[in-house]
Amino acid sequence: MAPAPEAVAVEAAGREVRVTNPDKVFFPERGETKLDLVRYYLAVEGPLMASCADHPVMLQRYPEGAGGPSFFQKRVPASRPAWLQTTVVSTPNGTPSEALVAADVAHLVWAVNLGCLGFHVWPTLAADPDHAVELRIDLDPSPGVSWAMVREAAGEVRRLLDELGTPGLPKTTGNRGIHVYVRLEPRWGSIEVRAAAVAVARELERRRPDLCTASWWKEERGARVFVDFNQNAPHKTVFGAWSVRGHVGAQVSTPFAWEELEAIDPGRCTLATVPDRVAAGGDPWAPLYEHPRSLEPLLELSAADRAAGLPDAPWPPVYPKMPGEPPRVAPSRARKSR
Incomplete structure (x- = not known):
């Protein structure tokens, strides 16, 4: 039996992206691999990029695949391709970091190779952070x-x-x-x-x-x-449209039409099924962008x-006290302190 390839070259957005350890199982429920995840993102490239193109994205890496431990990486590694686009963003506590820009699907494939399963997307464009x-x-x-x-x-x-x-x-x-x-x-x-x-x-x-x-x-x-x-x-950031969750069943954050609301089953929207949905019905979010x-x-x-x-509603604890915000304390604790 021939040994498994150590790496394969994948064409994405006109670039050749190297995928190491392509047969590593990322989703144990059905056995999908790192290369399967890359192929998924290539299969949904059109609607995926319509949703996140040119947005900064946060990297969440799963070294052992879905179901295992993960960590957020706020800064793009220094060792990266020369073509990779990045931008400086701020985290909620004001710390600046150099984030990946979803310039094209090759950028996302590069991140998958690092063990990123899905992408947490900023609501702003890299070129207009305000x-x-x-x-x-x-x-x-x-x-x-x-x-x-x-x-x-x-x-x-x-x-x-x-x-x-x-x-x-x-x-x-x-x-x-x-x-x-x-x-x-x-x-x-x-x-x-x-x-x-x-x-x-x-x-x-x-x-x-x-x-x-x-x-x-x-x-x-x-x-x-x-x-x-x-x-x-x-x-x-919010977990992005068409991104695959770090669940063993490879569930996808799946856009759908309002007419599907009563029938949509999030457990069945997976890496294995969503490409067929897109092939059959196109991008249900196309009207959103028009x-x-x-x-x-x-x-x-x-x-x-x-x-x-x-008054304003409470802010999360990582933010400074905001103008017009009520006391940032749980009601039960506020009653006890009276």
Whole structure:
């Protein structure tokens, strides 16, 4: 029997990218290898690059493959191809780092060779770090929340955004939640985009207090879908569309059409099945990129909340205290300290 190849050369975006240890199993449930993951990203190159081209991306490396330990690498290694594009970004605590730019699929294949399974994407373009081009509505299931409840919450998001004239499109997270994205005109910074997301979360809670919550503190959420507005805070990354999770079953964060909401099964959207979905139906997010939207209707919703006396929502602990933010302490602790 011939020995397994130590490396293979893969053509990606007109470049030859070296993939070492191509037969290493990355996803033990079905046995997909590093080379299988590379071929997956090449198979979905069109919609993948439409979603993340020219965005900085965070590297999360799995040295032992899916299911094993992982670590985030904020800085691109010094040993890298001369053609690799990078940009300087800031982490939430303000630390600058040199991040990979998703300039083309060859850049992502290079990262897969380092053990990166999927990609955490900045909402800004490398060439314009001051303006976000995406609003990301993260529907995060609290304990006790079913997949049916997450789908129902997504339907509420759809109705609200359509009413405001800022339609979005959904994707599975590759886990238990749903993300709804709105493509934005590049006119607003992340502070404003987060304010819009806070307003969306609060409006959803007003409309469906039985189903949705804008409560940052877990002790107040109950068995409701948390609309995580802080995923839009400055310098936050979100797990990217078409990216493969570090799960043994190789689940993919899969964009889908609203018409699929009742039928979509995130557990079945995998490295093995998603290329066929794309081949059969194309890119369900294509309309998203054709008509970037104004954030103004959502900022008007935010202004109405402020006029009604609502303060800003709490920020994550890694951020400095922000203007207008309420005390950053859990309600139960605040009561005890009185």
